[in-house]
Amino acid sequence: MIHQAKAYLKFIRCSKNQHGIHSPFVYQLITKCFYHKKKRKAYQLWKQAKKSLLNDKSFIEVEDFGAGSKVFKSSKRQVKKVAARVGASYKRARLLNRFVYYLNSKTALELGTSLGLGSLAISLENNLQLTTLEACPNTLNRAKQLFKKMDCQDKIKSVNADFQSYINELSGEQKFDLIFIDGHHNYEATISYFNQLLKHKHNDSVFIFDDIHWSKGMEKAWDEICQSKEVTVSIDTFQWGFVFFRKEQAKEHFTIRV
Numbered sequence: 001m002i003h004q005a006k007a008y009l010k011f012i013r014c015s016k017n018q019h020g021i022h023s024p025f026v027y028q029l030i031t032k033c034f035y036h037k038k039k040r041k042a043y044q045l046w047k048q049a050k051k052s053l054l055n056d057k058s059f060i061e062v063e064d065f066g067a068g069s070k071v072f073k074s075s076k077r078q079v080k081k082v083a084a085r086v087g088a089s090y091k092r093a094r095l096l097n098r099f100v101y102y103l104n105s106k107t108a109l110e111l112g113t114s115l116g117l118g119s120l121a122i123s124l125e126n127n128l129q130l131t132t133l134e135a136c137p138n139t140l141n142r143a144k145q146l147f148k149k150m151d152c153q154d155k156i157k158s159v160n161a162d163f164q165s166y167i168n169e170l171s172g173e174q175k176f177d178l179i180f181i182d183g184h185h186n187y188e189a190t191i192s193y194f195n196q197l198l199k200h201k202h203n204d205s206v207f208i209f210d211d212i213h214w215s216k217g218m219e220k221a222w223d224e225i226c227q228s229k230e231v232t233v234s235i236d237t238f239q240w241g242f243v244f245f246r247k248e249q250a251k252e253h254f255t256i257r258v
Contacts, residue, residue, distance in 0.1 A: 007213040011238045015255045025246070026233060026254055033102040034095065034237075034258050042097045042125035047090060049120050049150050053083035063136040079115070079142060086114055092239065093121040095258060096180075096208075100126045103206065105177035109133075111163045111193065112183030112210075116143030116156075122180065123152050130155060133183075135162045163189075167196050175202045182210040187217035194225050201230075201245055212241040226253055 018030040056079035063075065088096060096118070100108070106128050113119055113134035123130050134140035140160050147153045159166060163183060179200070181193055190209065197207070212222040222241050226234040233244040236255045 003215060004213055007219065008238060011213070011236070011255065012257075015236075015238075015257045017257055021254065023233070023249070023252055023254075025244075025249060026235070026252070029102070029235075030256060033099055034256065036098055036102075040094075040098065040101070040125060042121075043090075043094050045124050045150060046093050046097065046117070046120055049146055050083060050087075050090070050093075050117055052149065053115055053117070053146065054080050056080050056083070060138045060142055062139055083115055083117070087117040088121055093117065096121040097124060097126065100128065100178065103177065103204075105206075107176050108178040108180065109176045109197075109200075110180045110182065112181070113140055113143045113158065114182075115139065116146045118180065118182055119143065119147065119156055120150060120152060122178075123155050124150065128155065128177070129157065131157045131159060133159050133161055133163055133166050135160070163193060167193065170200060172199060174200055176200055176205060177202075178206050178208070180208045180210070185211050185214045185218055187221045190218065190221040191224060194221075194228075198230055203245060203247055205245055207243045209241040209243075211239065212236065213238060 018027055018035065021027045021030060059076050059078050061075055062077050100122050105126070108122055108128055108130045110119055110122065110130060110132040113132040119130060119132045134143065137160050140158055144153070144158050147156050147158065179197055181190065184190065184193070194207065201207070209222060209225070212218055225231060225241070225243060230245055231243045232246050232249040232251050234253045235242040236253070237258045
């Protein structure tokens with residue numbers, strides 16, 4: 001927590017809004033997407049989904065395959081408490097939902113389903129097919145119940161698999177418009193997934209990394225990803241890092257308050 005607090009103070013000092021942004025692509029992204037205020041039906045639907053989880057008093061047995069939880073000490077966890085502590089906030093869910101809409105993404109891959117709130121943020125009222133991976137079967141089963149309740153089961157393919165196994169089996173021809181990496185919050189795994197998934201991008205793809213300031217290791221991974229010769233535009237919004245591969249763009253890094 002101390003590391004994250006220090007990282008946030010540094011972020012505040014360095015971050016800016018749309019003023020002073022000279023890249024037309026990034027300026028349009030910030031003004032027409034990041035700061036877009038028009039309401040979408042998806043926002044209310046997402047709130048309903050989260051409310052249903054917050055009212056769920058049942059327990060699930062969770063297997064942690066990533067960096068583990070800084071909150072929960074037991075593997076037996078109440079759904080309502082997991083929903084309250086884990087996953088995107090309402091503000092972040094809105095951002096992710098309109099980001100997918102703004103880019104008109106058609107194919108997406110999510111590493112880390114959890115209870116499915118991030119998956120719904122990507123999918124609700126957006127015309128795309130999402131493949132989401134979750135290694136814990138009990139957690140995934142609860143997420144699938146939520147997808148069915150929200151009538152999104154046809155656009156979300158839920159896969160019970162560890163990330164590495166799934167990536168190894170991906171066809172080299174498979175490309176994704178958007179890849180959301182929300183699991184295994186450590187340096188080694190994050191860099192490994194980034195490098196392996198590069199062959200599944202195209203010029204207009206975007207990768208989103210969660211918790212880029214989670215630890216010194218995650219910050220190191222994020223810095224290396226931004227410096228990659230494959231990346232042209234990188235955007236740090238503190239919790240999430242966005243990277244683009246548009247060859248027509250000059251290489252630039254942005255730290256943006258959202």
